[in-house]
Amino acid sequence: MLMRNAPIGVMDSGVGGLTVVGEIWRQLPREEVLFYGDSLRCPYGDRTVEEIATYTFQALDYLVSQGVKMLVIACNTATAICLEPARKRYTIPVIGVIAPGSRAAIAATLNHKVGIIGTSATIRSGSYPKALHATHRGIETYSLACPPFVELVESGVTEEVALPIVRATLEPIVNTDMDTLILGCTHYPLLSKLIQEVVGPDVCLINSAEQTARDVSFWLDEQHLTRIDLRDPHHVFLTSGEAHAFAQIGQNWLGCPLDVRYLDVWHMDNEATRIEM
Known part of the structure; x- marks a missing residue:
């Protein structure tokens, strides 16, 4: 029961993954999202495979430590390098783009x-x-x-x-x-x-983004993980970059104010204080 009401964890190298979040909201309006955008180390695309893997798994490990029920790698670069290893690493569903x-x-x-x-x-x-x-x-x-x-x-x-x-x-x-x-x-x-x-x-x-959200919906149904909490969902957006700038771009794209908080998982223990949704 608790797992069904857990958020969907979404990571990206920056703000680009908000395009996937917007489509998840459209198709699955009852679900909560915990998003991590690694804007401080963005872009990933010009980095080495080792750097991409290190940064991606740092973010994914953190999201898993927060009790998410599914991971969405909303970054093509991270998907290309890390999707299959991530599916072996975690017991929850992992979706790429x-x-x-x-x-x-x-x-x-x-x-x-x-x-x-x-x-x-x-x-x-x-x-x-x-x-x-x-x-x-x-x-x-x-x-x-x-x-x-x-x-x-x-x-x-x-x-x-x-x-x-x-x-x-x-x-x-x-x-x-x-x-x-x-x-x-x-x-x-x-x-x-x-x-x-x-x-x-x-x-x-x-x-x-649209097809990725369909995959998310399929796996939630397949794993019996759809949210059943009747309360309105609350979404939290974490960024390793400048929170105000992230919030501005996100609001312009998604059309609503966002709860954006600064967090650089690179410099913290994954068992740090749990994010309150």
């Missing part, structure tokens, strides 16, 4: 030509082409690392400032004949308006 995004792209493409943009680490891992080809061998892929995008989102720059950077970064992929583009980083949907403007209206943008 790459498989859901790949399924959505296969469902959307008409000409079987799919673009993939992501961090350098995600693109180097080849996780999206592997996931796509595991389901549909005939998919042709075009991959492009877009290192500036995460920083654009985390810094909260204006669209006027961001647009020329987005345009220059996407230039190598714009002239391909893709009809579908996977936003292979959960930060990127926050730039979706600008990305759509650059690639054109005929390219379908795939945000894995």
Whole structure:
């Protein structure tokens, strides 16, 4: 009974995972979320595999210590490196964002030509082409690392400032004949308006958040973990970065004030005072 009313633990390298949180709220409005965004060490995409694994498991271990009933790795880079090891490490369900995004792209493409943009680490891992080809061998892929995008989102720059950077970064992929583009980083949907403007209206943008939330819903039902507490859910957002900046970006994206607290799990014991939801 207590486990059913526990929060869903969500982690990301920064604010990008809020796109997944928003979709969880939409599809599962009764569930509580405990979110950890490691903005201090963001972006993960340019770090070594060892650093990504260390930071990711530090965050996941902390969320598990807080009694969450499920983990969502709302970061493509962390999913690419850590999803399978995490499923072996923990006894609760662990959901990533790459498989859901790949399924959505296969469902959307008409000409079987799919673009993939992501961090350098995600693109180097080849996780999206592997996931796509595991389901549909005939998919042709075009991959492009877009290192500036995460920083654009985390810094909260204006669209006027961001647009020329987005345009220059996407230039190598714009002239391909893709009809579908996977936003292979959960930060990127926050730039979706600008990305759509650059690639054109005929390219379908795939945000894995919707399908990821469906996976969360499936596993909650499968494991009999849906929340039954009749009280309104309360969500807590933890960040290793500047809490006010995180709260501002989060409110702009999710449309409501957030309970944001500073916490850097790198410098604390996982058995520290329990977070009050």
